[in-house]
Amino acid sequence: MVNYLTICYYNHKKVHQLIKKRIIVVNGRTVRTPKEKVAETDEVTINGGKTAYQKCHYFLMNKPKGVLSTTENRSQRTVISLLDPQDRYQGIVPVGRLDKDTTDLLLLTNDGQLNHELLAPNKHVAKIYHAKIAGVADSNTVKTFATGMTLGDGTKLKTVTFNVLKQDVENGSSEIEIEISEGKYHQIKRMFSAVGMEVVELERVSMGKLRLPDDLKRGEYVEIDVDEIK
Template identity: 75%
Template sequence: MRIDKYLANMNVGSRKEVHLLIKKGIVAVNGVTVKTPKQQVKESDQVTVNGDAVDYQKYHYFLLNKPKGVLSATEDRSQPTVISLLAPQDRYQGIVPVGRLDKDTTGLLLLTNDGQLNHELLAPNKHVDKIYRAKIAGVADDETVKTFAAGMTLGDGTKLQPAELTILAQDVDHDTSEIEIKIREGKYHQIKRMFGAVGMKVVELERISMGQLTLPEDLKRGEYLELQLDDIMK
């Protein structure tokens, strides 16, 4: 690829900024100063900017603990997005969230520029489990567990695969429950609609795992960590 694309992809700067660095004579490939932004470079080449090595990494993976009030989108004119939570040096070209969490849903969200992995994790036939923890207005009981396990058909005709519901706590006096639910789909507002179909309401919702990934207990809301592909596809 061209050296200006290589450096722009590695967030050294925009194409225009990279051109200025090249003009200053501080970009080198294998020890030789670059004269033109059109120079071709391979991933195996040794690239430096002002003496500092810039190693090429094609794909990047970030595990974010999404806070409330943030959109699972790459950009928005008026509201913060999950991309805006990344440090500037980590906003690599093509980074997108894998699937979506609603604006008021928190927890595990993977961000990557690896389109194939994105497909692998989201394709319905791949059966990637997702586990959520929630607080519910309403008392979930054994009948709720059986209803979810049997597979539901929502009021609009949407058919859902069986879901595994675990009741963590019930408070009959306050008409609330705490639950965990495992699903293999990611339909629009799916968990909220499922509980709505049995006369309950989701008050708080957090995703705690997706496939092989589990949300680290010490990762605070709005924080993220970088992963390797092996961490995701064990």
């Protein structure tokens, strides 16, 4: 039941709430447990309204700068607006959020179960980013990140894998690769700010086993199979 309704309709928490209210009915029978099996051909109603099963879709996008990772916004472009009209299926959302000016890999799907699995903290899905930094990152910076950090507001972070790709001591800049498994708000920017540096550019290069195709340009996307994600 949870898998069925999280495809296009609700998140896990909402589905459990609806089940507790006893307002989900399958083939005339009230659903009382999240583990109940539902087939594509079953008739499902929620509070008297019929639902229709929809196929799961998965889009891998090369997100450009200046675009919001949200489903709608009245004044600014969103990643949904970059999809062709025929690909804007009900329930399509970005898996996690990239900041407005963060670029590259972003997955969009209407598969609520997969979305939950990729974002759940206990799943530890690794995400790798490349960043240009105003500041000279060195071995001391690597050690600081590797031992775990507590930010100024008390937020505790797990240890982070961090490599310096390039240093420019004369101009006071660095290029780095960083791997995180959490998804704290503005996490990477806040981490570097805590050590007196600024993230100038940030791009996500991988999420789990996902990587962008070399020929996928900024603002473009491609539909992929779920087997490419898991």
